[in-house]
Amino acid sequence: MRIQGIKTDVEAIAKGMYNMFDEDEQAMVAFGMLPAEKMDCTEKLLNEKIENMAKENCEQMFGFRPDNNVAKKDLKINFVRDAMFEISVAIYRHANSIGKMIV
Numbered sequence: 288m289r290i291q292g293i294k295t296d297v298e299a300i301a302k303g304m305y306n307m308f309d310e311d312e313q314a315m316v317a318f319g320m321l322p323a324e325k326m327d328c329t330e331k332l333l334n335e336k337i338e339n340m341a342k343e344n345c346e347q348m349f350g351f352r353p354d355n356n357v358a359k360k361d362l363k364i365n366f367v368r369d370a371m372f373e374i375s376v377a378i379y380r381h382a383n384s385i386g387k388m389i390v
Contacts, residue, residue: 290373291366293340301377304329316382317389321375329374333367 288297304325305316312322341359382388 288373290369291362293337293366295370295373297370297373297377298381300329301374302381304374305378305381313382313387316378317387319379319388319390321378326371326375330367330371333370334363337363337366 288295290297305313308316308322308325312325315322341363379388
């Protein structure tokens with residue numbers, strides 16, 4: 288899947304995250320909730336990843352020079368928001384596919 292033009296394997300991320308959840312956190316997912324600490328950590332890591340990617344080859348990937356901080360900030364905000372949404376949905380989809388969803 289492409290999020291803001293960046294290839295992102297949300298299904299693999301979601302499956303890996305779900306497998307890292309302990310029994311209580313998996314029970315939370317079954318009732319339609321996500322563990323806040325793990326989701327906050329994921330958001331932080333996505334922010335760091337996009338920042339590092341932007342530093343390495345910003346103009347090639349995103350079509351602007353690194354000195355264009357407004358475009359860089361907007362891209363980062365939009366990417367992280369969209370990626371977190373897709374990962375959240377994929378976690379529920381994975382839980383449902385293995386028969387762990389109650390709601």
